[in-house]
């Protein structure tokens with residue numbers, strides 16, 4: 001049956017069941033509900049198993065896409081997850097958060113007809129199936145080498161390094177500044193998109209393999225990189241992310257009710273403020289919310305505000321829809337959840353009341369001019385187009401920069417003009433002996449899978465170093 | 471887990487001292503730095519200055535005023551209980567230098583924050599005059615410690631129940647009238663720091679204050695702690711917490727401290743009812 005449908009050209013992509021928008025926009029449960037085995041096999045059967053698979057060229061970590069899909073089609077889910085793990089240690093995460101439309105799915109041959117294989121959904125299915133039905137069996141570990149590696153930061157990049165090196169027999173300790181591991185996966189990306197349980201299980205898996213996770217350690221304050229070497233660590237991986245919130249630098253930005261997306265999402269996710277007062281950390285609950293920016297972070301903030309009871313949530317962005325950097329799925333979900341888009345709008349000033357609380361913004365209407373360095377058409381203000389937009393909560397999601405706390409307290413690293421660490425893209429080696437870096441602290445805020453890819457390269461290079469020398 | 475090895479009530483039910491096992495932090499901490507603590511899984515992250523540290527025993531000491539649910543949960547911990555998370559040392563240490571004559575002014579629990587700084591300023595060779603104040607006698611903390619950490623100590627209470635009656639600003643004015651002072655360090659409630667900075671400005675004396683905005687991470691990652699200093703936005707957790715008192719926008723800080731007032735109040739009242 002499945003065989004037959006695969007040959008017909010017009011078989012539509014198998015949709016993943018989702019919570020209805022009007023229900024989910026008020027709860028924090030995950031939005032897509034996952035494939036059943038039948039749905040997964042139905043979707044897997046659509047893959048035509050290309051000899052030269054375009055999809056793989058789009059995956060930064062070379063997942064054997066036709067291979068794992070074939071195994072799903074054949075119903076050998078256990079073999080499918082093993083196949084995935086060979087290239088990607090966090091498939092449950094990537095299946096959910098990769099921008100598939102510009103990566104693997106964007107290059108699938110079927111994409112031309114607008115119906116690429118749902119690679120992300122299948123990846124998620126295989127990982128979830130293993131979590132629910134797997135044996136929890138650990139992969140084999142090589143004989144202990146007695147070499148100690150320190151990983152700074154427990155985001156996807158650091159976790160990848162830890163996972164790769166522990167199975168090669170090294171001792172790995174991950175140091176994390178926050179009280180919980182996972183990086184952006186835990187403090188940034190909301191529960192309704194990536195249940196935290198999944199991240200904690202992945203970390204738990206690494207711990208069972210022998211990785212030591214030391215939370216509440218701010219490297220650069222609690223301990224320095226050089227002190228880690230003195231303590232006997234032979235290699236250090238820096239994966240501290242791009243944890244510095246950018247602001248708009250316009251008047252009134254310090255009014256009460258204006259938060260960086262980092263603060264807003266950290267309160268909601270890491271501190272579980274959406275469950276206040278069961279959890280003690282409060283979060284401002286706006287009725288009329290504006291979110292500045294249009295990336296994933298902005299979509300996450302807007303959808304969180306809606307779930308916290310907002311009556312109106314508006315994404316305010318100075319460019320047009322075509323330039324919005326968020327994943328397609330996030331934009332679509334946000335629209336379904338009644339988030340409004342105020343495009344070509346640039347705030348110039350926040351307005352406050354006598355109690356210092358934000359009540360609105362002054363904005364300018366923009367139009368698109370000539371392309372800028374990024375190749376995107378530059379927004380220019382329309383003369384005399386000033387107008388006011390009311391709001392009682394504003395969330396700034398216009399990007400992140402390099403947090404200087406670690407880099408400025410570590411001698412010998414070289415930084416670029418924006419403060420990111422300079423590292424060899426092929427190996428992750430920095431200018432400081434025995435120190436590697438990767439993920440957002442090298443590239444600026446990018447994606448989970450790129451951070452993991454950088455981690456994998458660095459892990460290979462660290463292993464070579466511990467075996468053969470610098 | 472971070473175990474409480476000593477607990478004292480410095481003022482009954484309202485000002486509490488905890489000495490906590492945290493060897494890594496104790497070894498690193500310098501005067502002026504703080505930690506962030508979280509007592510339980512569901513708790514809030516609360517910033518508190520280290521009033522004392524003992525690198526040999528591997529302990530740090532915090533002294534805090536019970537003002538809301540977070541600090542009330544801390545108050546209810548006993549010796550042997552643990553804090554789930556303690557993070558630090560955070561913030562820039564105090565800049566310590568011999569400048570001559572220094573006045574250290576502390577109000578309320580600000581005295582706890584001021585004490586290690588006072589001692590360190592004396593140790594680097596300054597002549598240190600300390601002025602401490604509280605609303606009333608039973609709320610005055612660390613008098614003995616401050617006596618030992620300074621060369622000269624003046625005590626004030628708002629209600630006159632002990633020491634000189636009146637605010638610390640008045641005592642400071644007398645000192646400034648009579649002596650040539652190179653530096654004032656002032657730590658206490660925001661209005662106290664505001665008026666005190668106005669006073670020292672009149673006398674053109676350099677003034678350092680320690681700010682206490684609402685914080686989340688304490689590592690420069692959220693921007694919740696932003697304060698305006700000299701017209702520029704600074705993150706108190708990494709750029710501070712100490713700043714030039716003449717440059718700080720205190721009115722903005724006071725408004726920002728009220729951001730969660732209503733939620734906090736509700737949370738505290740619920741907790742008081744439950745634990746009553």
Ligand SMILES: Cc1cc2nc3c(=O)[nH]c(=O)nc-3n(C[C@H](O)[C@H](O)[C@H](O)COP(=O)(O)OP(=O)(O)OC[C@H]3O[C@@H](n4cnc5c(N)ncnc54)[C@H](O)[C@@H]3O)c2cc1C
Pocket residue numbers: 097098099152153154155156157158175176177178181182183184185188189217218219220239240241242243265296297300327405406438439440441445446447448449451
């Ligand atoms: C809200 C949000 C939504 C996103 N959505 C997507 C998405 O849908 N798809 C996608 O692919 N990407 C998304 N991204 C981007 C993606 O999450 C990041 O590119 C990725 O997490 C980077 O991984 P990393 O390991 O480099 O750093 P991070 O995940 O940032 O982890 C760094 C860790 O290091 C810790 N740390 C920092 N300094 C120190 C120190 N001095 N000592 C010890 N620990 C330290 C931090 O606390 C943190 O836990 C999103 C980002 C955000 C913020």
Ligand SMILES: Cc1cc2nc3c(=O)[nH]c(=O)nc-3n(C[C@H](O)[C@H](O)[C@H](O)COP(=O)(O)OP(=O)(O)OC[C@H]3O[C@@H](n4cnc5c(N)ncnc54)[C@H](O)[C@@H]3O)c2cc1C
Pocket residue numbers: 504514516517518519520533534535536537538539540541542579580582583681682683684685711727728729731734735738
């Ligand atoms: C760097 C730093 C060092 C500090 N050191 C000390 C210290 O050594 N001893 C001490 O007693 N306190 C100190 N504080 C203040 C302490 O953090 C707050 O009192 C505490 O967070 C209040 O938490 P809560 O849940 O008990 O009260 P909440 O319920 O959060 O608040 C109760 C009331 O206190 C106000 N408030 C909330 N957060 C703060 C804050 N961060 N600072 C001041 N007022 C606040 C609110 O406006 C509210 O009216 C410090 C703060 C900072 C930022």
Ligand code: SF4
Pocket residue numbers: 058059060061062063065088094095098100103104105119120123449
């Ligand atoms: S890891 Fe990401 S890009 Fe690679 S196949 Fe999976 S979903 Fe696609």
Ligand code: SF4
Pocket residue numbers: 046047048049050053054055056065066107108109110117119
């Ligand atoms: S390009 Fe598309 S159809 Fe071809 S192998 Fe990859 S997923 Fe299957």
Ligand code: FES
Pocket residue numbers: 684685686687688689690691692693694695696705706707708
């Ligand atoms: S507390 Fe988050 S940046 Fe200072």
